[in-house]
Amino acid sequence: xxxxLADSRRFxxxxxxxxxxxxxxxxxxxRDVTCRLIQIGTGNQGxxxxxxxxxxxxxxxxxxxxxxxxxxxxELTNAVDALSLSADRCYTDAETAMREREADAVALVVPPQxxxxxxxLAVEYDLDVxxxxxxxxSLEAALEIVELVTETETKLGVTMSHRFRRDVTTxxxxxxxxxxxxxxxxxxxxxxxxxSRGSWAGERLYxxxxxxxxxxxxxxxxxxxxDIAGERVETVFCRSWNPSYSDFAGxxxxxxxxxxxxxxxxxxxxxxTAATSFNGWWSERVRANCQDASLVLDDGDLRxxxxxxxxxxxxxxxxxDQGEPVALESRDKWGNAxxxxxxxxxxxxxxxxxxxxxxxxxxxxxxxxxxxxxxxGDAIRVEEFLAEHLDDRSPITPRR
Numbered sequence: 001x002x003x004x005l006a007d008s009r010r011f012x013x014x015x016x017x018x019x020x021x022x023x024x025x026x027x028x029x030x031r032d033v034t035c036r037l038i039q040i041g042t043g044n045q046g047x048x049x050x051x052x053x054x055x056x057x058x059x060x061x062x063x064x065x066x067x068x069x070x071x072x073x074x075e076l077t078n079a080v081d082a083l084s085l086s087a088d089r090c091y092t093d094a095e096t097a098m099r100e101r102e103a104d105a106v107a108l109v110v111p112p113q114x115x116x117x118x119x120x121l122a123v124e125y126d127l128d129v130x131x132x133x134x135x136x137x138s139l140e141a142a143l144e145i146v147e148l149v150t151e152t153e154t155k156l157g158v159t160m161s162h163r164f165r166r167d168v169t170t171x172x173x174x175x176x177x178x179x180x181x182x183x184x185x186x187x188x189x190x191x192x193x194x195x196s197r198g199s200w201a202g203e204r205l206y207x208x209x210x211x212x213x214x215x216x217x218x219x220x221x222x223x224x225x226x227d228i229a230g231e232r233v234e235t236v237f238c239r240s241w242n243p244s245y246s247d248f249a250g251x252x253x254x255x256x257x258x259x260x261x262x263x264x265x266x267x268x269x270x271x272x273t274a275a276t277s278f279n280g281w282w283s284e285r286v287r288a289n290c291q292d293a294s295l296v297l298d299d300g301d302l303r304x305x306x307x308x309x310x311x312x313x314x315x316x317x318x319x320x321d322q323g324e325p326v327a328l329e330s331r332d333k334w335g336n337a338x339x340x341x342x343x344x345x346x347x348x349x350x351x352x353x354x355x356x357x358x359x360x361x362x363x364x365x366x367x368x369x370x371x372x373x374x375x376x377g378d379a380i381r382v383e384e385f386l387a388e389h390l391d392d393r394s395p396i397t398p399r400r
Contacts, residue, residue, distance in 0.1 A: 038067045042069070046078065053335070054340065062344045067090070067103070069097050106127050115135065135158050143361070155347060157355055167297055170327075186266045186267070186287070188284060191269065191278040195248075209249050214240065236373055239374060253272060255267070304323055304326050305324070
């Protein structure tokens with residue numbers, strides 16, 4: 001990371017393609033240095049970081065958690081209990097921790113509206129950043145963050161953990177292998193019974209307006225579906241709604257259609273007010289229609305349905321258990337634990353992690369384009385939508 005700002009060259013608006021590549025399997029090399037990390041946010045999702053995601057990376061010397069920060073002193077017990085941090089390494093003020101502890105990076109597990117200020121503070125202290133999703137609570141705030149870390153050459157990664165789940169990774173590898181021919185259609189479903197206050201990740205999102213599902217939930221689902229398709233999103237059309245019987249202030253439900261640059265189509269159904277939970281977090285359903293097979297992922301169970309010319313008809317029903325089981329990939333770390341490892345490798349001179357700030361801007365643009373579509377009733381061209389939010393002074397892409 002460099003503390004020197006970029007020069008005063010003029011810049012042009014990047015295309016969506018320029019903002020990041022398609023998925024490549026991260027290459028994990030040999031680390032020379034353990035990444036010294038300050039964990040900011042130890043309650044709620046931060047507790048999972050302390051107890052699940054960081055410990056395996058501490059055990060194999062990928063990271064060394066040198067301090068923990070939370071504005072609620074009681075939540076710091078998670079870091080003390082799970083990470084064996086002494087009381088003098090626990091803080092209620094982030095800047096004090098950055099000033100007093102030798103560190104290489106910070107992990108931000110805080111509400112999205114708090115991230116711009118903390119990213120700016122990390123840059124001031126010459127620290128790289130690993131942030132929970134979403135990167136920010138608006139596209140404008142996300143752009144400010146990405147421009148800042150680009151100007152200062154700060155490494156910033158976003159933990160889009162669902163893309164790096166065991167089941168999703170296996171499905172993606174099957175599709176990318178081209179064994180079944182090109183994928184032309186993907187369907188994703190998240191549908192749960194969480195209509196009453198407090199039943200979806202606590203009470204916070206029930207007061208969130210106007211699109212809690214799209215900003216806090218569907219960001220993961222749309223990201224993984226677009227990544228599996230292997231191309232850029234060209235257009236997005238969204239319809240969102242809030243039934244009268246829900247306790248949500250904003251729209252907890254949405255149906256989204258994506259048109260990809262390679263001609264593939266994606267349909268996504270996100271429901272928080274179903275009468276029962278069909279496919280909840282980590283149990284979503286994804287169906288991929290390829291030329292020579294349909295691949296179906298449901299609740300972590302991946303099945304293959306090869307094309308059979310002799311079986312063609314327009315009647316009948318095929319259940320999931322009729323498909324050929326597909327063994328899932330195997331590795332030591334998945335999800336956020338794997339992303340922590342990728343981030344540490346990047347900080348140690350490796351390749352940028354797939355969900356780096358500039359690449360993640362594509363996902364942010366997709367989500368806010370979906371919101372624009374829901375509010376206007378129009379299909380939105382994502383590249384044009386993003387371009388409208390940039391000016392020719394943006395440091396994201398130098399003028400060619």
